[in-house]
Amino acid sequence: MKIFIFCILFSLNLYAKEVLQIKENVLVWPQEKIHFSDLLFKKDQKKVPAPLLKRVIFEALKNGEKKVISSERLALILRRKGVQEFALHIPQEIHLLAQPFQLKEEAVRSALRKAWSKLCRECRFSFLKLSLPQVPKNFRAHSWRLSPVTTVPRGSFSQKVFISNEKDEKRFFWIQGQVQIIQKVPVATRALSFGTKLKAEDVKWEYRDVTYAVDSVPSSVEGKILKKGLRSKDIIWFSDLKRGKVLHRGDEVKVSIRKSNWVLSLRGVALQDADVGERVRVRIPKTRKVLTAIVSKEGEVVLQ
Template sequence: MRSIQVLISVLIFFLPLTASGLEITLHPMAEVSTDFVLLSDIATFSETSPFTKALGSKRISSTPQIGKKITIQRSILQKKLTREFNIKTNLLWKGPATTIISRKGTQITPDAMLISINNFLKNSQGSLPKAEYSFTPRELPLPFEIRTGNLEIKVIPSDPDIIGSSRFTLLYLVNGKIAKNISIRGKLVAMAPVAVLTRGVKRGSILHPDMLKMEPRDLSTLRTPCTDLRRVLGKILTKRLRNGSILDLSMVEFPPVIHKGDLVKMILKHNGLTLTASGMSYMNGKQDQIIKVKNIRSNKSVFCKVSSPGIVEVQI
C-alpha cells in the first residue's frame, strides 16, 4: 500500500510537466557577439536534454550591426520553429511578446588608439635613431566599436622612415579581416642630443671639442644632425656657422674611407640572400656615398654605396 501511495505521488508531481510540455521563457533583451542569433541566446528552457540542446542551437535571425538593435516577436518565432524545424513537441511559451537584440562589440577608446601608436614607436626604436619619441594628436579621435573576435592592430606611419610622420593610420583586424581603419594626425617629436656650435666658426676651420656641445633637439625637424661628436671632431667645416647653430653632417668634410684603386668587398642583399664578390674602386668614396666599382671576376662595372672601409653595397 505504501509503495502505491509513493508511485501516485511521483505521477502527480510529473503530471503538470507532461500535460503542459516544454516551457520556453523568452528574455526581454539579449546581447550577442556572433553573426547569428540562436534560440538559446534569447530564451531558457524548463529542462535540460539533448532535445533542448539541439533546439537552443537553432539560428533564428541574423545579428544587427554594432550599435543597432532588432526586435523579434514571439508569435513569429513560434511559427518559424513550427514551420522550418517541424517541431512536434508541445511547447509552452512564456515571457514578453517581443525580445530586443543588440550586438556586443569591443570598444576602442581614444586612449587605446594613442597607446597603440606609442607601442609601435617603442617597438620600432631598434631601427630608429636613439631618442625619446612622443606623439601628440591634433585632436582626439572619437571612440568606436568593432565586432568581437581575435583582434590585431597594425600601425602605419605616413613616412616610411617614421621620423617626420604627421599621420598614423591604425588598421583594426578581427579574425584576419579589416573591421575598421582610422587616421590620426598630429605631431611626432623625437628628442635627442645633437651637436650645437658654442661660438661662431669660419668655413675651413678644424672642429675642436671647445667649439661644440650637445643639446636636446627634435630630430624630426632636422636633416642629418650630428648625434656623436666623435664623428666630426678633427674634421673640416665647409660652411660658416654662428653661435648656437645646429651642426649638420652635410656641413662637414669627411675624408674618403675608400680610395681610387682600392680592393673592396662587394655585398649584394636581395630576397633574403647575401652574395659577395671582390671588386676594385674606380674613385674615392666617403661614408654612404655612391661610387663606381668594377667586379674583378666579371669585369663589369656597378654602382655601390660605401658602407665602411673596404666594404661596399651593390645598388639594385
C-alpha cells in the first residue's frame, strides 16, 4: 500500500495558498536539468508562477538513468530551492527516469485491439506488421491517443494517432500495419442442399480467418433456411440464409398511393406475412376495403 506524506511548507505569511500534488513517477528528457514543473501535474502547473516552474531542482540524468528520492529528502531540497509558498502532497518515494518519448509497440497493439474489440467482440486480432511514426525530437512529445476507431480493418490499415507535447500542442501521425482477424463463425458439418432448414447438428462454431471477408456472420443459424447449397466445412454467412419476413399478419402499415405528382398516405393492417418486394393484402380500417400493395420496407407498402 502506498503511503503519502502531506508536507506543508509555509511562506513568510505562514499561510499555504495552494496544495500541489508531486508526481510519484517522473519521466524526464536525458541530459536536461530537472525543473520544478517536471515534478507537477498539468493542473497544478497552472497554479505556480512561471519563474518558480523554471527553477532547477535536480541536475540532468543520463539516458536510461533512474533515481529514487524519498519524500523527506525532496521536501528538504524544495525548501532549499525556495519552494516555500505552497502546500505539497508528496509520495513516499519519487522515481525519476531519464528517457525520451517513444511510442511503444505493445502499448499501441493493446490500444488498437481494445478499440477493434468494441466493434467485433468475437474477433481475435494478430499483428503481422506494425509501423510506428517517427516523432521529431524537437516536438518534445509526452503523450498520445488514437483518433476514434469506427471500422474493423481488412488486412492492411492506417490509423491516425494524436501526439501532444509539453505545451499541450497536438500533431497527428499515422500508425500503419497489417492485421489478421480470426472470428468464431458457424461452419457446415456436412454437405447441405438449397432449402435446408438448419438444425443444431448441421452446424458447429469454430474460429476461422475472416480478414478479407465481405459478408457478415449471423449471430444464430438454427431454424434458418439456406438459399444456396454448401459443402462440408463451408462457413455459413448471413447472405447464405433466407431473410425473415419484414411484415407479419396483423402489423399496422403505412400505405402510400403514388401518382405522377402526388402521394397519399393511409394507415392499414397487413393480412399476411411478406418480405420486401413481395405483394401483400392490406385492409384499410376506415373504409374496410382490402388492397393489394408491394412491401417497400419494414412497416411500409406502396400501392401502384
